[in-house]
Amino acid sequence: MQIISTPQGTAEAQQTLAGLDVVHEELTAAIMQQPEVPAEKASKNAAKRLVKAFLKGAGVTSDDETAEWGTKRRQQAVEGMRSMIRDKITNRPRQESFEFVGITLPLEPVTVEPDAPMAHNVTKFKKGLQYVGWKKNVMPMATFDAGTTEWQLALLMDRDPNIQWWVRIYTNGQAFIRTTDGYYFPDFIALDKEGTCWLIEGKADDHAKDDSVLRKKKAAEDWARAVRDEDDFGTWRYMFATESDIKQAGGSWNALLTSTKPE
Structure with missing residues (x-):
């Protein structure tokens, strides 16, 4: 065999x-x-x-x-x-739907106070005061509600070479995201050197976990993701930065990205 x-x-x-x-x-x-x-x-x-x-x-x-x-x-x-x-x-739960409506920003003209201080010469922040002398702000002036978040973010973006321009978004303006609670107005829109548009929110540490804040955060993340998927308006991302994140960044945009870890 x-x-x-x-x-x-x-x-x-x-x-x-x-x-x-x-x-x-x-x-x-x-x-x-x-x-x-x-x-x-x-x-x-x-x-x-x-x-x-x-x-x-x-x-x-x-x-x-x-x-x-x-x-x-x-x-x-x-x-x-x-x-x-x-x-x-x-x-799946009920999904939020988005309608993208084009608006023109910024709204002009803007009245600037003659005695408005130069932003980069200020040693003590004051809520609601007009600040001028910005290098990258689309507008000639800006006001802020919080020194440890909005104010510090503005200074960071205005000085960092990775940011092309930024603009302050004010409550009750035309730029907003609809949420289950109503309208959400992020603090800033910025454009970085890579061509990415950013919605940016600064928040105090003791309010970062509030239910209403988390709902706004999720709505903004969903909005930015939906815009990216639509692929008709460029690349948009959302950054949520706490006081600790901003302090840890030490004035660096790249460090802020590392500490906030946006999607």
């Missing part, structure tokens, strides 16, 4: 291999195929964001960028994504 031995490859080795870019495309397609997901650009951008978060949560790291995935592994990932989407759709 003669025995013939024929080596067999493993099942994974016989499968078609693909890179992580293909995995991203397949997972994105799985989301877009869900009947509840509208076939819109914003939905696809949101799907790409979810895929990135899904893979990160599954332990996929930058070391996997050049790794090749077999058919079975890709199918498992797609089914895992579909299962997560179905579960989220079934249990």
Whole structure:
């Protein structure tokens, strides 16, 4: 009797291999195929964001960028994504919807007090007082309600080379985000050197965890994410900075980014 031995490859080795870019495309397609997901650009951008978060949560790291995935592994990932989407759709709470309305900022003309102090020469802050002499403020003057947050943020942005311009947002103006409590007016809008637009809020440490503050924070984060997904208005992000964050940053925008960790 003669025995013939024929080596067999493993099942994974016989499968078609693909890179992580293909995995991203397949997972994105799985989301877009869900009947509840509208076939819109914003939905696809949101799907790409979810895929990135899904893979990160599954332990996929930058070391996997050049790794090749077999058919079975890709199918498992797609089914895992579909299962997560179905579960989220079934249990989703009521979602806030956004309507993007264009407005013109800043509102001019502005009356400047003749004796308004130069911002960078001030040694003691005063609430509600006009300050002038800014380098990057879109407006000739600005007033503030809090010295340890709004005032310090303005000085930081005005001095830091990573900021192109900033503008103060005032309560009851035209720039706001709708929330379940009404209207939310962040403290600033700023543009950095990378071309990212920022909504910025400074908050006292002892109020940073208030329920109303957290609702506003979530609404602003959701708004910025929705604008990014829409992809028609540039890249917008939201920064929530406490007194401690601002103090820890030591006048540096990059350090402030590190301490606040915006999405």
